Amino acid sequence: MSDRTPDAARQRRRRHTRERQAVVFGVLVGGLAVSAFGAAAVYTGSWTPPFLARDFSSPEPTGLAAANSPCPPEGATPVPYGEVALTVLNSTNRVGLAGDTASALLQRGFSIAAEGNAREAGYESYAGSALIQFGTQGVAQAYTVAAQFDTPQLVLDDREDASVDVVVGSSYSALVAAADVVLAADQPFAVPEGCIALDQVTPAPRPVPPPATEPPAEEAPPAEG
Structure with missing residues (x-):
């Protein structure tokens, strides 16, 4: 019957609380330890996480997008x-x-x-x-x-x-x-x-303007008679 007294119940709650706190603190300490180990590994270069291994930089533009872009003649200088x-x-x-x-x-x-x-x-x-x-x-x-x-x-x-x-x-x-x-x-x-x-380089054909569109001819008025 002593285990069912109010004092015994309070002691059980305190014991359970301490056990939960010990588990929580243990998890936190373990997580901090893992984080510290990982940070040290990244800092020393012994490990690279996947998200850092990706290359996010854009390629440098060449400025010459066409397959038939010719090089400037050797020794050619700018024209006024x-x-x-x-x-x-x-x-x-x-x-x-x-x-x-x-x-x-x-x-x-x-x-x-x-x-x-x-x-x-x-x-x-x-x-x-x-x-x-x-x-x-x-x-x-x-x-x-x-x-x-x-x-x-x-x-x-x-x-x-x-x-x-x-x-x-x-x-x-x-x-x-x-x-x-x-x-x-x-x-x-x-x-x-x-x-x-x-x-x-094989030169491309020089663009040619499309033929002008002629307006439709006006219909002749019907002959009188």
């Missing part, structure tokens, strides 16, 4: 801006983008031959920053222009003159800051990684 004839084309739905880009290039001294809509000039929509298209006579001019854009795509086509087309895409926001343009008049272009020797 005023000697580069540019056609600036807008391949997006942003009204006035070609004009704004042409104005920005004009302020830097480039010669703007024309500006307009990319589709009307035979180009498709472009999702990158800037597509720079040119012929074998305009490689140095194209590289001079490419330095003004962030990660442009360079494409060689079969045109025979030194003109350069700039197709502004949906990723374009602004020209590279003039102070960040890495060009020196007396220093050859750096050869970018991933480019192909000029004589090994």
Whole structure:
């Protein structure tokens, strides 16, 4: 009967409480010990947890997204801006983008031959920053222009003159800051990684404007009679 007295019940509760506390403290101490061991292993380099082993960094852009991007000719140097004839084309739905880009290039001294809509000039929509298209006579001019854009795509086509087309895409926001343009008049272009020797590139066909759509002919009025 003594085990059923109030005092005995209180003692049992205290004993159970102490046992639970001992278990909780034991778990906490064990967890802290495991954490300390793991931290020491990571710190010393003897163990790398899986979430740290993953590489979250993005690959560095090459700046040459096309398979037929030609390397600059050996020893080629930048062309004076005023000697580069540019056609600036807008391949997006942003009204006035070609004009704004042409104005920005004009302020830097480039010669703007024309500006307009990319589709009307035979180009498709472009999702990158800037597509720079040119012929074998305009490689140095194209590289001079490419330095003004962030990660442009360079494409060689079969045109025979030194003109350069700039197709502004949906990723374009602004020209590279003039102070960040890495060009020196007396220093050859750096050869970018991933480019192909000029004589090994097969030129793409130069875009051709689609034929103009003629308005439907008006029906002749019925003859009287």
